[in-house]
Amino acid sequence: MAHVLDSSSVNFTIDPVVLDLGQRFVDAGFELSLVGGPVRDLFLGRTSPDLDFTTDATPDQTISVIKKWADNFWEIGRAFGTIGMKKNGFQIEVTTYRAEAYDPDSRKPVVAFGNSLTEDLLRRDFTINAMALRLPSLELVDPFGGVRDLHASELATPGAPEASFSDDPLRMMRAARFASQLGVSVHDDVRLAMSQMADRIKIISAERVRDELVKLINGAHPRVGIDLLVDTGLAEFVLPEVSALRLEADEHHRHKDVYQHSLQVLEQAAALETGADGPVPGPDFVLRFAALMHDVGKPATRRFEPGGAVSFRHHDVVGAKLTAKRMKALRFDNESIKAVSRLVELHMRFYGYGDAGWTDSAVRRYVTDAGPLLERLHRLTRSDVTTRNQRKADRLSFAYDDLEHRISALLEQESLAAVRPDLDGAQIMALLGLKPGPVVGKAYKFLLEERMEHGPLSPEEAEKKLLAWWEAQPESAVVDPSTETAAETKESS
Template sequence: MAGEDSHPGRATAPESPSVGFAVEPVALELGRRFVDAGFELSLVGGPVRDLFLRRKSPDLDFTTNATPDETLSIVKGWADAFWEIGRDFGTIGLRKQGFQIEVTTYRAEAYDPESRKPVVAFGTSLEDDLERRDFSMNAMALRLPSLELVDPFGGVRDLHAGVLRTPGAPEDSFSDDPLRMMRAARFASQLKVDVAPEVRDAMTAMAGRISIISAERVRDELVKLVNGDAPRVGVDLLVDTGIADVVLPEVGALRLEVDEHHRHKDVYQHSLTVLEQAAALETGPDGPVPGPDFVLRFAALLHDIGKPATRRFEPGGAVSFRHHDVVGAKLVKKRMRELRFDNETIKSVARLVELHMRFYGYGDAGWTDSAVRRYVTDAGPLLERLHRLTRSDVTTRNQRKADRLSFAYDDLEQRIAELAEQEELAAIRPDLDGQQIMQILGVPPGPVVGRAYRYLLEERMENGPASEEEARAKLLAWWAGQPEEAVDQERTVKQKRTVKEEKESE
């Protein structure tokens, strides 16, 4: 029997041996509309799984024996809005009371082994529809409005056990859609579940199949994995099964950084620890780095990927990785472009990787105010993320060394705060703008203005803010020292523009 719980308006489904859950009223209302019209409707997949996990699902997914045309006739006049973009795949989308809803006709999909896309055929059975789904915990349905749980593949059992299994043979499931292997790693990260041995074995055997999946789909799964509650687990699964060798080979390559003499730390395990520590330093929604923050986490994972290419064995057995930060930033850009990330995200992650070693000079010798200004200016809007990445990069077991680095960074942050109060570091500009430079030097727009601007910015960095008169004197002294040919070029440019303007005015 359906009953009432502590949420007014929500009905409670029949409990499994230890789990009860509440269904949104809008789902029950939609279920009644379909039944009244002579059709079946079931809440399905992730939303059902999330009910057992007591998580609020952002979307509601339903499956039905009604065709798309029949679904449209039922929701028209009831939905706040609807759309038919997925109609060819049997899906009608709609919005009701703030919920994003998808209703999909029972499907029986077949896949071309060499294709990225399914061939869609409509089915007639809820059980058959569930069998084609990716994992047993996602292959559960709740009939509406009766709240009858349909769980033919042991999804509740697997949820209780914290194990990820497929409804049928994992090889068949992954052959149908290889992206499901990425999804397995994503769920390991998001839900903190273990992957069944047979699923892991199939992922390992079929890792190469990921190569037929579009970069965009791989990217989207990777973002969800990295933003999960246990990203280390998900990444480790990709690496152990060989899938990372296809989608993120630079991370798998870090395992090569353990030599037989153990002269230096395991860079791969270090990177996973940095990822965990960076995620732990994210803030709440009102803080400077609200979590989960993909840019910070991905930079933490990739910050050392330049090491394999820069590894050198020095005399005496030491190992060095000179300029691995610069090399790593270039590799980050290349990989993220291949994964079709947007330019801003690529730029941000690469910049953090490039800057992650900058602090270590501060720990060895005190920085001038000029160096602190450069650190802040180079980081720009990424400064708060850089703070967290740099702190996360300390994984040494030597507590004295860890404390020394932590104290040094505390000191740097304090100096940044003090200088920021005095100089507005976040928006450092030269003491004169481009218009003032042109007016003082009597030159038109051109290369010399850019050079003068950079000179004044360098002065601002090195010596702090100056008055307008001081900046004017510096600019004129710089101009007096410019080669005569550069001055003549600017005069020539000015004369040509004057002649052109005179002709145009005639």
């Protein structure tokens, strides 16, 4: 199907750089079409900072057309037929028509260049991405019903989904990602193929799976994407800890549905993200992924108590370890692993605050342990309330309001963001006549505990407490006599 688009039929604008590039290829005797996501986004009223084009020109011929036109260009993707460039702030990729297939046991594609736009579109992942806009004529080429599927909000493949997923199993992850980003449903044939071929995802590198997962989690509808992964069995290979949250049926209803609860917490956490100027600008992967993973320790810690209750003791600690292990397997960076697993570990810390009441010392520890994750922890903790018991929900909300108020009050009085002992290591060594070593660490830890328990101390008070502590330590009787304090050194001179 092909027809010429105009601004009256579709609300879109084409930047002059696109038309200019198209004209240059046509003048050189080649075809050029805008293709894939940028065309899809025209129908969705979105703009794409990156522009993808396809052409019958070879990479060498593409370079000859653009080398004097582009601001700069590069050939990193040349083996796959792709030449990249920048022009007027746009990132542009021009790829030769191709016939591409994956070796069933290989992670890398086998590339063969083609000479037909329609055949090129047939090999793309989904019909909504298999549309092209010929340039500069603006003729829409839509042989597989991409516009139809966009209007129906349905994800389908140009050819048989089994062939598409066999060529590139990562497309199964992309289906879940698009479900999250665009809120589209998945055609029954696509869902069935995903279920039957889920184990094929194992040949895809962890890094590529990770990148799709991040996009899914950061999408507008992450719950939909995760649900698709779990329902089709893909999560068994990508996020098995999440699949395990679907605990076997509990006919006595002694505990809530942990899986659905986790999805709700994910949704609620995303809803608490802030704008760009706020403390947690959305989409925030660390907060969202911690929300999804916060209860993954429950299956391993579930116990049926004699009275009929169900307990999950230490599921926070177990869950933090499982989260870190999964993120390492997916090749996440260390900073993200530490942040997400720490939030999972801390997500239960608040419970009991409303009943037992916390000392200022406990509040200081809460803030210090959270460190730079405090604002995310606030949102994760509030999101973890999914009870239908409104009285209980209100009680927990009021309790957390009170905790945040106390934190704010203490922050005004003390620098809780970076709690340190009132004497540093050098002052400790000078006062006690010590050389660097483990004993200095013990003294430092003692002063840190005092700071946590009692708040800031004056230098005189801190020295008095440290000396009293030191007198009770066995090491005080065996300090190296050759060590002099700063004061002794000054007197001897």
